[in-house]
Amino acid sequence: MESPLGARMRINGRDVDYFCGTSYFCLHGHPKVIEAACAATRRYGMGPGTLAHVEVYSELQEKLRNWFNVEQVVSLISGYSSPMAMLQGLRDDFDIVIIDAAIHYSGKDATPTLGKPVHSFRHLDPDHLSEVLAGEVKPGQRPVVVTDGVFPSSGALAPLQEYRRHLDKYHGSLLAIDDSHGMGAIGSTGRGSLQYFGLENDGNFLAGTLSKAFGALGGIIPGDEALSKKIMANAMIMRGASPIPPGSAAAAIAAMEVLENNPGMRERLVENVAHMRCGLRKLGFAVAENPVPIVTVQGDVDFHKLRAQLEQRDIIVKVTKAFGYSDAPDVPTLRLAVFSEHTSEQINRLLSSIAEFL
Ligand SMILES: Cc1ncc(COP(=O)(O)O)c(C=O)c1O
Missing domain, CATH: 3.90.1150.10 (Aspartate Aminotransferase, domain 1)
Structure with missing residues (x-):
């Protein structure tokens, strides 16, 4: 390029x-996004060099809260790490992990860090999910089903409503999706696959990225205050990794403004x-x-x-x-x-x- x-x-x-690629609104190349990234970089530099706060992070937080209509949006260095941070945050809320056999590498890499049994079901197959749930979940156990919302290479949409229907038979069950390709791109106001399927309810969670529809770089996990606290407490990446560059935060803010204004x-x-x-x-x-x-x-x-x-x-x-x-x-x-x-x-x-x- x-x-x-x-x-x-x-x-x-x-x-x-x-x-090719994933910049569905071409915002990575949008003049306003590029200018915002340059201005923030001139003002704040490439980053704080530690976990220090920079004002533009608060501005990004507010923009994302409004976009997703949630209390908090956890922001971290990469979309690749966001399913891991989401699942580590939730780890006291589930006992067994059931994954789509073809989840993105990011979700697959995350599962061994959870210290819970992991089973898989056939790619995009709700009937097989139902069988695996019936065969593996012991009485009293709370399953979490982990899947991509939109699969990156095929573009397949996971049948989330059917997954949720099967999960509803298990008390305390969770559905946790990597929605890197859904966020910004689908749903009536661009909140992604959960919004598209009418599943923005308790027990359903999403993690994603600023690096596709939102024209920037960095992982995001929208949710309530409680989820954010759990992620900050359980996910060591929140203590041990640098935040996104200020230029990237500013780019994402500008990208969302472009989408809102157009x-x-x-x-x-x-x-x-x-x-x-x-x-x-x-x-x-x-x-x-x-x-x-x-x-x-x-x-x-x-x-x-x-x-x-x-x-x-x-x-x-x-x-x-x-x-x-x-x-x-x-x-x-x-x-x-x-x-x-x-x-x-x-x-x-x-x-x-x-x-x-x-
Ligand atoms: C489904 C999915 N999750 C996570 C990621 C990683 O996101 P990022 O590139 O923002 O780290 C990708 C990247 O392409 C992806 O396709």
Whole structure:
């Protein structure tokens, strides 16, 4: 990459249409976000060099509290660490951990730190979850189910309502999701997968990141005062790791302001996702009907060749290798990231080029 990120950007010396990654509103490359990061860096430097407080962290806290409509949002150095901090915070509230077999590496890495038995259920399979719960949860035990809300490589949405229905049979059960790709991108006001499914209730928790829809970098865990206290008490990363750079906090604040002041961006993302999904269906691919801006296709196509042909036209797409990521299936897939900033001409050009090369 040789320019700020964008739907049209410079890569390897060429101006290209870009359909990769996770910056669903292209906020990492937005002039206001870049300027806010620069201004905060000039004012505060790269960071406090210890766990000291910097005013911009309070401003970020307030912005995030309003965005998620919660009492507190724990902020930490990376999205990768946020499921760990969330689960460590909750560790006295569950006795057994049940994970989707294809959760992101961040959740998988977190589970051994919890000191609890861990079992897995088949990827995206509520019936198997029900069997595992019935087989593994002993009387009186409180299970926590851990899953990605939106899976990063396939874009699959976890069937959270069905998981919750099965969990409701177990007193004190928890649902804890890594919603790195849902936050900002889906839900009626951009609060993510729990909002999308109407599950913002007690017992359901989410952790995520500023590094995707929110155009910055850093982990976040929205919740109530009690959750925040538990995380501060139990998750040693909160004592032993540096906070996010002030420039990143300022970038996230500016990014959320851009989204708030331009509601059309969220509307355009919805329209662009529908455009892409419908266009791919017309080409004969089985594509789910949902608002997730990660659209993947599989099939009897040489996707590596297709990717190279598209690149010749300055259209950059990603092919995930078989088993090439936490949730990648056993065959290569074409992963298309849809942005609010793609024009319909860009999406049409991609679709017609795919049609031509198939
Ligand atoms: C599902 C999921 N969780 C966590 C992360 C890590 O987030 P970050 O890059 O902000 O540390 C990623 C990163 O790509 C992800 O896809």
